């Protein structure tokens with residue numbers, strides 16, 4: 487569904503200053519995946535999500551989403567892409583919802599932009615996210631978690647193939663966050679929808695199939711759920727932490743980012759070179775100062 491390789495995004499602030507928000511990011515997401523993106527503040531998560539959502543254009547590299555080349559699309563194609571291929575759920579509900587419209591009118595709005603008006607479909611979507619009973623309520627009559635579920639229904643209004651969410655549980659408590667994640671999981675399973683969620687929430691991460699970490703505008707590691715534990719995990723969610731295995735990402739040029747805590751633990755943090763050896767089918771990195 488998504489293929490990014492060596493993706494770059496450079497913001498030009500003025501003639502002298504440029505900010506490199508993405509520097510050669512590699513990422514592949516399969517159709518039907520529910521995956522998370524994590525990373526510290528400023529690492530490039532929102533930049534990536536905005537590019538995937540067609541809200542911003544990349545500077546260089548390669549990016550294909552559902553077969554569309556987002557580096558080369560025309561402005562008109564990008565408008566169609568935003569209306570047809572992708573749905574967005576923001577952390578800030580003021581960005582998701584229009585306060586003076588009811589829940590069902592909010593869900594109908596993106597359909598109107600595409601020239602369709604389908605009340606039944608809007609109600610069906612609200613039911614899918616467990617909000618059918620609040621369809622005639624306005625924003626101020628709903629809790630933060632309820633508003634967020636309506637935002638998900640809005641994101642689905644034009645039947646996107648990819649749903650993107652930026653910190654969708656950022657402003658709700660842990661229990662509500664769980665309910666919201668369950669909504670995403672159900673949509674992922676029942677519709678086979680590909681979902682990418684940016685989150686800081688470690689509880690949410692444990693429930694995803696795959697979590698990719700971004701550091702300094704590059705994908706640095708992946709945490710995968712081990713299939714053998716999959717069924718067991720569904721019942722024993724609290725065991726999730728031990729069931730994930732962390733993989734470092736190897737980019738197309740053969741570069742790998744080693745977690746800084748590993749380097750620190752081995753006293754190798756300040757080294758700028760390592761000895762690399764092939765030992766019995768394994769690649770081993772050694773401190774060059776120790777023989």
Ligand SMILES: Nc1ncnc2c1ncn2[C@@H]1O[C@H](COP(=O)(O)OP(=O)(O)OP(=O)(O)O)[C@@H](O)[C@H]1O
Nearest residue numbers: 497505506507525526527528529530531532533534
């Ligand atoms: N429109 C912009 N103009 C200039 N620089 C930008 C712009 N948007 C983002 N940046 C810069 O790009 C880098 C990556 O920002 P981004 O917002 O993608 O990070 P993030 O990982 O989403 O952070 P946070 O978790 O704080 O939202 C940062 O250095 C940021 O200052």
